[in-house]
């Protein structure tokens with residue numbers, strides 16, 4: 356009982372103690388019996404309808420939140436609503452519902468810029484950010500990991516994206532800096548996810564064979580987050596079978612005629 360109470364205290368977002376993002380995600384997923392991360396994406400709104408977007412997103416979250424372990428925001432909401440006083444309120448709402456929050460900003464700039472980006476998103480309450488390992492460590496990702504460590508938040512790395520052209524970047528053959536041998540770019544990124552202590556690795560559900568390969572490298576140390584289900588052609592079943600720990604699902608739910616039923620159905624397929 357005592358241990359349980361202690362854990363509750365350590366998960367407090369306002370408290371000094373905070374579990375690592377990875378552990379918090381695992382516990383939240385188990386507690387909520389869901390491995391699904393909602394990609395909180397809505398289509399482009401006309402300028403007349405933009406004022407309604409906040410209410411639309413808020414209502415949507417109120418309806419579907421029981422079926423998810425986390426909500427992943429993207430520019431779809433940050434651009435029209437702004438971060439502070441806009442998305443920040445939705446982040447708080449998600450937290451009030453017991454959900455974890457991820458900002459999919461795919462950090463991809465020089466270190467000093469990345470540091471400012473990370474500080475702002477974490478200040479708005481996000482539990483983790485997604486970053487692009489193409490930028491490398493020194494004066495690239497290092498400041499992001501430093502800020503995350505300081506604030507006890509997470510960093511998730513892109514390892515192999517879900518879209519058709521993913522192979523043009525993530526699938527290139529490169530020379531391994533350590534061995535001098537040939538290696539696939541995504542294999543190198545998976546190794547870096549371990550080396551940097553990333554909290555997650557994104558691998559597209561549209562490429563289950565890549566999930567399998569990356570999972571062999573990461574084992575259980577770095578969980579795989581897999582987007583690309585439904586609208587992009589991937590299936591939750593094959594992603595999970597190949598080793599994904601979390602499924603990221605957007606349009607299949609946000610554009611569904613019956614989002615609650617759809618969310619429930621997808622959640623039931625992938626209970627942890």
Ligand code: 3DU
Pocket residue numbers: 394396429459513515516517518557558559582583584585586587603604605606607
């Ligand atoms: O295709 P969906 O509507 O389920 O949305 C997928 C979300 O995940 C969307 O926000 C997209 O930007 C993000 N994402 C990928 O689809 C693929 C990646 O490799 C990384 C992120």
